[in-house]
Amino acid sequence: MSNNIIEVKNLVKKFNNITAVDNISFSVKEGEIFGFLGPNGAGKTTTINIICTLLSLNSGDVTLCGYNVLKDKNKIRNCIGLVFQDPSLDDRLTAMENLNFHSLLYNVPRKLIKKRCEEVLETVDLTNRKNDLVRTFSGGMRRRLEIARGLIHYPKILFLDEPTIGLDPQTRHKIWDYIIKLKKNQNITIFLTTHYIEESEICNRIAIIDRGKIIAFDTPEALKDMVGMDIIIISSKDNNKLKFYIEKKLNKKVEIHEDDNIKFEVKNSSNFIPDFIKNCPVKITSINARKSTLNDVFLNLTGREIREEYMNAKDNFKLKMRFRTRM
Amino acid sequence: MKELAGIYIIWLRDVKKFFRDKPRIIGSLAQPAIFLFILGSGLAISFQVFGGGGGKDYLEFMFPGIIGMTILFTSFFSAMSIIWDREFGFLKEVLVSPLSRASIVIGKNLGGSTVAMIQGSIILIFSPILKIPITVVSILKLLPIMFLTAMVISSLGITLAARLKTMQGFQVLTNFILMPMFFLSGALFPLVDLPKWMAYLVIINPLSYGIDAMRTVMLGNSYPQLHPLYINVIVLSAIIIVITFIGILLFNKQE
Ligand SMILES: Nc1ncnc2c1ncn2[C@@H]1O[C@H](COP(=O)(O)OP(=O)(O)O)[C@@H](O)[C@H]1O
Ligand SMILES: [Mg+2]
Numbered sequence: 030m031s032n033n034i035i036e037v038k039n040l041v042k043k044f045n046n047i048t049a050v051d052n053i054s055f056s057v058k059e060g061e062i063f064g065f066l067g068p069n070g071a072g073k074t075t076t077i078n079i080i081c082t083l084l085s086l087n088s089g090d091v092t093l094c095g096y097n098v099l100k101d102k103n104k105i106r107n108c109i110g111l112v113f114q115d116p117s118l119d120d121r122l123t124a125m126e127n128l129n130f131h132s133l134l135y136n137v138p139r140k141l142i143k144k145r146c147e148e149v150l151e152t153v154d155l156t157n158r159k160n161d162l163v164r165t166f167s168g169g170m171r172r173r174l175e176i177a178r179g180l181i182h183y184p185k186i187l188f189l190d191e192p193t194i195g196l197d198p199q200t201r202h203k204i205w206d207y208i209i210k211l212k213k214n215q216n217i218t219i220f221l222t223t224h225y226i227e228e229s230e231i232c233n234r235i236a237i238i239d240r241g242k243i244i245a246f247d248t249p250e251a252l253k254d255m256v257g258m259d260i261i262i263i264s265s266k267d268n269n270k271l272k273f274y275i276e277k278k279l280n281k282k283v284e285i286h287e288d289d290n291i292k293f294e295v296k297n298s299s300n301f302i303p304d305f306i307k308n309c310p311v312k313i314t315s316i317n318a319r320k321s322t323l324n325d326v327f328l329n330l331t332g333r334e335i336r337e338e339y340m341n342a343k344d345n346f347k348l349k350m351r352f353r354t355r356m
Numbered sequence: 357m358k359e360l361a362g363i364y365i366i367w368l369r370d371v372k373k374f375f376r377d378k379p380r381i382i383g384s385l386a387q388p389a390i391f392l393f394i395l396g397s398g399l400a401i402s403f404q405v406f407g408g409g410g411g412k413d414y415l416e417f418m419f420p421g422i423i424g425m426t427i428l429f430t431s432f433f434s435a436m437s438i439i440w441d442r443e444f445g446f447l448k449e450v451l452v453s454p455l456s457r458a459s460i461v462i463g464k465n466l467g468g469s470t471v472a473m474i475q476g477s478i479i480l481i482f483s484p485i486l487k488i489p490i491t492v493v494s495i496l497k498l499l500p501i502m503f504l505t506a507m508v509i510s511s512l513g514i515t516l517a518a519r520l521k522t523m524q525g526f527q528v529l530t531n532f533i534l535m536p537m538f539f540l541s542g543a544l545f546p547l548v549d550l551p552k553w554m555a556y557l558v559i560i561n562p563l564s565y566g567i568d569a570m571r572t573v574m575l576g577n578s579y580p581q582l583h584p585l586y587i588n589v590i591v592l593s594a595i596i597i598v599i600t601f602i603g604i605l606l607f608n609k610q611e
Binding site: 107109116130 | 361362373376441444445446448449452453
């Protein structure tokens with residue numbers, strides 16, 4: 030057997046007339062952090078739910094640890110941990126009770142339960158709150174508890190569906206640290222989905238998914254090399270004249286942003302800028318250069334930005350529910 | 357063995373949450389108290405006014421019916437908590453675990469039924485005030501009947517909850533299933549000399565067997581009995597098995 034722990038071939042999933050997952054194929058290697066990056070409604074959660082045996086599929090072939098999702102549901106359920114996109118704790122129970130509940134569901138040997146619970150609580154820094162009701166927890170603490178819960182039964186693969194959605198940047202970074210630490214210390218395979226560019230940077234490999242299709246699949250570095258250029262953003266006293274200059278004299282393709290910025294790509298920004306400023310005929314009010322990001326990759330492939338994606342009513346509602354229950 | 361641990365923890369969650377929610381325990385005494393003390397006393401007076409005495413007997417007749425009512429509502433609402441669990445995401449955590457759907461359904465049923473039985477027993481504290489004769493022996497017989505009745509209602513609720521995605525359908529169920537079940541159960545009036553259509557509804561009403569059995573073990577045969585006790589027990593058990601089976605099938609079906 031290869032070291033592919035998940036294999037997905039030609040997977041299709043339709044809801045009534047919407048094709049949520051449109052003939053995708055990919056594989057996840059044992060021990061890696063694998064990421065699904067894509068805007069809302071791209072089909073990330075649907076794919077995870079199929080791999081985790083929660084949803085049926087229309088066609089295709091999905092195996093995990095060599096088990097088929099349609100035939101060996103229980104074997105698969107035994108070897109995965111899943112942290113759902115939406116909250117899934119019982120907030121009328123304490124942290125410890127939630128963990129204990131999970132341990133018995135997963136048949137963790139009685140003698141080990143207490144030790145495992147303390148161990149995972151330690152990992153996510155919640156030991157001192159273990160006997161408090163989950164209702165009294167902040168959003169970040171709940172998320173950490175959910176991650177801890179997913180680890181109690183020592184899964185081979187941990188699925189994290191949008192692990193940091195709706196959290197503040199500080200908590201977000203903390204959770205990324207946990208994920209990286211986890212992978213290092215326990216050597217489990219991690220499959221995460223996200224629509225945050227920064228989050229996908231912690232992955233070893235990512236699949237960029239849009240409208241049910243995988244449109245790119247590689248390491249983050251390789252994907253960024255695909256764009257391969259640095260991005261320059263300028264604003265000036267006379268944008269039209271500047272645009273004309275850059276297009277005609279420098280032969281670059283220019284975009285004017287709605288916020289009156291001019292944007293174009295160059296090979297090497299540190300060499301380009303000094304010359305450019307010296308020769309530019311228009312007075313420049315600001316200039317900004319940055320390395321390309323995965324957002325540029327997405328933009329390049331689809332002509333849209335991940336961020337500006339519409340949110341459908343259902344997701345919007347879910348997000349509101351999440352804030353309501355998390356605050 | 358591993359399924360038993362799962363059944364146990366699902367049961368324990370419901371029981372724990374019940375004891376933790378003291379206001380709910382006390383609050384749920386209000387409805388039976390209103391029925392017994394206001395409706396019961398009022399109807400008892402009206403029976404004396406309109407005909408042949410027997411006013412005090414009516415309260416005695418009604419008492420097992422009110423225990424049945426408490427069990428009906430408690431176990432049905434417990435089963436409906438599955439819909440909350442679905443809406444708040446907790447159900448997914450259970451469904452993605454290796455525990456079989458059968459054990460999930462059984463654990464949930466036992467949890468709701470235990471809570472309903474406890475809630476039903478609490479009604480017994482009204483019996484000295486209303487001078488209802490009860491003995492230790494009759495209580496010991498009553499407990500398993502209460503549990504069986506609760507299991508019937510739980511299985512029905514759980515099976516309905518398997519298909520209900522949101523709480524919206526809940527009000528409809530309460531009005532179209534719960535209330536008719538209650539009024540046609542023999543809780544408030546004896547089920548004798550009924551019009552044909554009502555008699556048929558009584559036959560298919562699981563609660564009528566439970567309340568009949570409770571009345572028999574509490575008060576003997578001093579009031580009209582529908583069926584002998586053993587028939588009631590057999591019918592209740594049979595309904596539990598059939599509906600639970602359907603519930604498991606529904607939970608096993610994937611989207
Ligand atoms: N249960 C469902 N019924 C109908 N449509 C659904 C259901 N779940 C998801 N969808 C639709 O499938 C598409 C993909 O959704 P999802 O997998 O949740 O996307 P993501 O997780 O990438 O945001 C969306 O268009 C969504 O509206
Ligand atoms: Mg999603």
